[in-house]
Amino acid sequence: MTSSTALEIAEGLRRSREYARALEAYQALLVETETPSAPVCLGLARCYQGLDADSEALAWLARVVDSGQDYRHWQAAARLMDKAVQRLGPAVKGVKRTARLWLTGSSTLVQLTPLLRLAALRAGVLVVVGEGAYGQYRQDILDPASPLYQFDPDFVLTLVDHEELAFPAYAETPDEFVASTADSMAALWDIVSSRTRARLIASNIAIPLEEPFGHLAARLPGTRRSMLQSLNGRLAALASERGIALLDADALSSEIGKRSWFDSRFWHLSKQAVSFDALPALARRLAALIAAELGLAKKCLVLDLDNTLWGGVVGEDGVAGIKIGPGDPRSEAYSAFQSYVKGLQAKGVVLAVCSKNDEAAAREPFETRPEMILKLEDFATFVANWETKPENLSHIAKVLNIGMDSLVFVDDNPAEREIVRQFAPDVDVVPMPSEPSDYVRALSDYLGFETVVFTKEDQQKTAQYRAKAEIARLESSATSIDDFHRSLQMRAVIAPFDDRHIARIVQLIGKTNQFNLTTPRLSEAEVRALMAAPGAAHFYLKLRDRFADHGLVSLIMGRPLGDALDIHLWLMSCRVIGRTVETQLLATMSEAALERGLKRLRGTFVPTAKNSMVSQVYPAMGFALEETLADGVSVWSYDVSALGPIRGGRMDVETRAYATVEGADS
Amino acid sequence: MTVEERLTALFQDVFGDEDLIATDELTAADVEAWDSVAHINLMFAIEQEFAVQFEGNQLAEFENVGALKAWLADRAG
Numbered sequence: 001m002t003s004s005t006a007l008e009i010a011e012g013l014r015r016s017r018e019y020a021r022a023l024e025a026y027q028a029l030l031v032e033t034e035t036p037s038a039p040v041c042l043g044l045a046r047c048y049q050g051l052d053a054d055s056e057a058l059a060w061l062a063r064v065v066d067s068g069q070d071y072r073h074w075q076a077a078a079r080l081m082d083k084a085v086q087r088l089g090p091a092v093k094g095v096k097r098t099a100r101l102w103l104t105g106s107s108t109l110v111q112l113t114p115l116l117r118l119a120a121l122r123a124g125v126l127v128v129v130g131e132g133a134y135g136q137y138r139q140d141i142l143d144p145a146s147p148l149y150q151f152d153p154d155f156v157l158t159l160v161d162h163e164e165l166a167f168p169a170y171a172e173t174p175d176e177f178v179a180s181t182a183d184s185m186a187a188l189w190d191i192v193s194s195r196t197r198a199r200l201i202a203s204n205i206a207i208p209l210e211e212p213f214g215h216l217a218a219r220l221p222g223t224r225r226s227m228l229q230s231l232n233g234r235l236a237a238l239a240s241e242r243g244i245a246l247l248d249a250d251a252l253s254s255e256i257g258k259r260s261w262f263d264s265r266f267w268h269l270s271k272q273a274v275s276f277d278a279l280p281a282l283a284r285r286l287a288a289l290i291a292a293e294l295g296l297a298k299k300c301l302v303l304d305l306d307n308t309l310w311g312g313v314v315g316e317d318g319v320a321g322i323k324i325g326p327g328d329p330r331s332e333a334y335s336a337f338q339s340y341v342k343g344l345q346a347k348g349v350v351l352a353v354c355s356k357n358d359e360a361a362a363r364e365p366f367e368t369r370p371e372m373i374l375k376l377e378d379f380a381t382f383v384a385n386w387e388t389k390p391e392n393l394s395h396i397a398k399v400l401n402i403g404m405d406s407l408v409f410v411d412d413n414p415a416e417r418e419i420v421r422q423f424a425p426d427v428d429v430v431p432m433p434s435e436p437s438d439y440v441r442a443l444s445d446y447l448g449f450e451t452v453v454f455t456k457e458d459q460q461k462t463a464q465y466r467a468k469a470e471i472a473r474l475e476s477s478a479t480s481i482d483d484f485h486r487s488l489q490m491r492a493v494i495a496p497f498d499d500r501h502i503a504r505i506v507q508l509i510g511k512t513n514q515f516n517l518t519t520p521r522l523s524e525a526e527v528r529a530l531m532a533a534p535g536a537a538h539f540y541l542k543l544r545d546r547f548a549d550h551g552l553v554s555l556i557m558g559r560p561l562g563d564a565l566d567i568h569l570w571l572m573s574c575r576v577i578g579r580t581v582e583t584q585l586l587a588t589m590s591e592a593a594l595e596r597g598l599k600r601l602r603g604t605f606v607p608t609a610k611n612s613m614v615s616q617v618y619p620a621m622g623f624a625l626e627e628t629l630a631d632g633v634s635v636w637s638y639d640v641s642a643l644g645p646i647r648g649g650r651m652d653v654e655t656r657a658y659a660t661v662e663g664a665d666s
Numbered sequence: 667m668t669v670e671e672r673l674t675a676l677f678q679d680v681f682g683d684e685d686l687i688a689t690d691e692l693t694a695a696d697v698e699a700w701d702s703v704a705h706i707n708l709m710f711a712i713e714q715e716f717a718v719q720f721e722g723n724q725l726a727e728f729e730n731v732g733a734l735k736a737w738l739a740d741r742a743g
Contacts, residue, residue, distance in 0.1 A: 046684065071710065072679055075679070075680070083682070111703065111706070270706050
């Protein structure tokens with residue numbers, strides 16, 4: 001029986017409301033493929049919905065996103081999703097964040113909205129989308145009484161297309177054209193930032209295919225194509241200055257193909273600036289940026305070795321027999337893949353090896369084959385043994401002190417991928433193609449590594465995670481915890497928040513889950529407002545030790561409240577847990593309280609699904625319970641005037657009252 | 667699958683209604699969810715499914731689904 005007739009049988013059973021039998025028929029189709037097709041995902045979702053199992057239905061609808069980018073199926077899935085979400089109410093499972101999102105732009109957006117909800121669900125975010133009327137983005141932003149501001153969004157997305165700008169085919173003064181257009185767009189962003197707490201995601205301009213000047217256009221600054229290119233450059237700079245996420249619509253339109261991205265018939269018919277064919281891809285990218293803004297970007301790429309990083313099996317073919325390096329097409333394909341992975345590492349993705357091999361054999365190619373582009377020191381941890389991959393993945397997560405849901409698994413072997421999907425369901429598995437030449441594209445199509453900022457810390461991440469593994473060894477050999485801390489030779493810089501570090505500060509606030517007492521997800525504008533509040537105390541801490549420069553790893557913020565300095569934000573990157581950083585920053589806060597003539601430190605713990613590790617931090621530091629509020633929230637108090645400032649950090653501290661010259665502490 | 671079956675699957679996707687059957691007599695007025703947004707979605711879906719292209723807003727001019735089927739059959743033939 002062919003799979004298309006098998007699908008028809010399943011669909012027939014479903015239509016006659018025989019959901020249990022239909023489920024079996026659909027499930028029989030699942031064994032045939034790693035990535036089930038959209039009709040199968042939709043069919044399963046409809047069966048589950050028919051059986052009142054809306055959570056299961058939602059899980060299958062989210063998989064439509066992975067099935068391909070067919071508009072009709074996405075749109076159908078989005079409709080079913082709305083029904084399931086409505087019926088489940090607050091009981092929606094598998095969602096990591098919720099967000100309110102306002103979508104505004106210069107063309108028809110009504111079709112994008114449901115797709116965006118679906119793509120966000122796949123990325124772990126349940127979004128409520130509000131949408132501006134067609135073409136009303138200026139009025140939306142300028143009018144303080146507009147629905148945008150009434151909506152109170154967490155995110156504002158602005159999508160502007162080239163038709164709206166209506167650049168002439170040729171301009172005598174292109175610079176003026178470009179500058180005034182860019183400035184007026186940035187002015188709108190600034191208005192949104194000043195009036196809302198929302199984070200902005202703006203798009204650049206997808207440059208149209210048709211160009212009266214043809215290839216000559218590239219040489220003439222006054223042509224439309226050249227002007228739009230300069231405009232995109234200018235928008236990138238303006239967005240970067242403001243810390244605004246930028247959707248590269250022009251790159252995406254090139255990736256999809258401009259012949260498909262632009263559909264003039266539907267533009268004239270209903271002002272669709274982006275064709276239906278391209279809308280799912282656009283929704284996926286936007287959802288990836290939203291997830292990244294919410295701190296859901298994946299942190300670690302876990303790689304298999306044999307037939308993944310090189311051709312052949314090192315244990316059988318020997319180190320000389322594996323395929324890597326120039327001169328042979330298969331070998332070159334693996335080299336290209338290693339290069340791409342190295343690029344991800346440069347962006348701040350942490351790499352790990354998870355291979356079924358003898359450890360010595362697995363390490364040998366890295367040690368003896370100069371063609372290897374990835375080196376042993378590129379991996380934060382290297383696991384080669386005969387345990388199962390799900391077990392090893394959980395070991396890797398533990399060693400690196402990150403959640404399983406921060407891991408992405410790449411393996412050429414479909415059976416290993418399936419085992420990981422089943423037994424380590426929180427790990428994202430990339431469906432790798434069988435042809436190694438296609439590996440790079442498969443990984444670049446995976447959007448979990450999309451990020452919105454790039455900081456100095458990102459560049460040093462592997463070294464930091466490696467240091468953590470080294471320290472785990474040292475820790476077991478030191479005789480006491482004090483010896484251990486001393487042996488690390490830790491040095492900290494503690495200083496108030498400043499412009500130079502604001503991007504990293506906002507990044508940490510967005511993505512720290514475990515050591516985070518109150519978990520507020522603040523935008524840059526909100527952080528700046530809190531910094532400027534009267535009596536505010538705010539400090540970051542940078543840490544280095546003999547193994548690594550960990551960079552900016554912890555933040556604390558307080559404001560006067562009665563006779564107390566109230567700590568409303570306190571978080572720390574998990575890679576420096578157990579290093580007395582928390583004591584050190586609390587000590588700084590206790591001194592700040594005394595300097596302000598305040599008697600107490602006051603701290604709040606707000607429990608989340610991930611921060612149970614800090615539930616006892618305040619009592620451990622000598623704080624007394626002041627009160628317990630709803631939802632497990634507890635308020636703690638430390639009497640600085642009676643007990644004196646807190647002591648106990650085990651590091652040399654350099655304090656700075658103001659920002660230092662660029663690079664002075666690096 | 668017959669044209670009616672293909673249209674039925676397509677209508678159910680577009681309108682999110684699993685009870686909807688693309689009978690000859692069906693018109694836009696019979697389907698509650700058939701608004702201007704769904705209309706454009708339907709037009710795009712039919713063009714994809716049957717590899718045809720409507721002229722302008724031709725879809726709105728068919729008297730009922732039967733007329734649409736006849737037009738589709740004409741194209742296929």
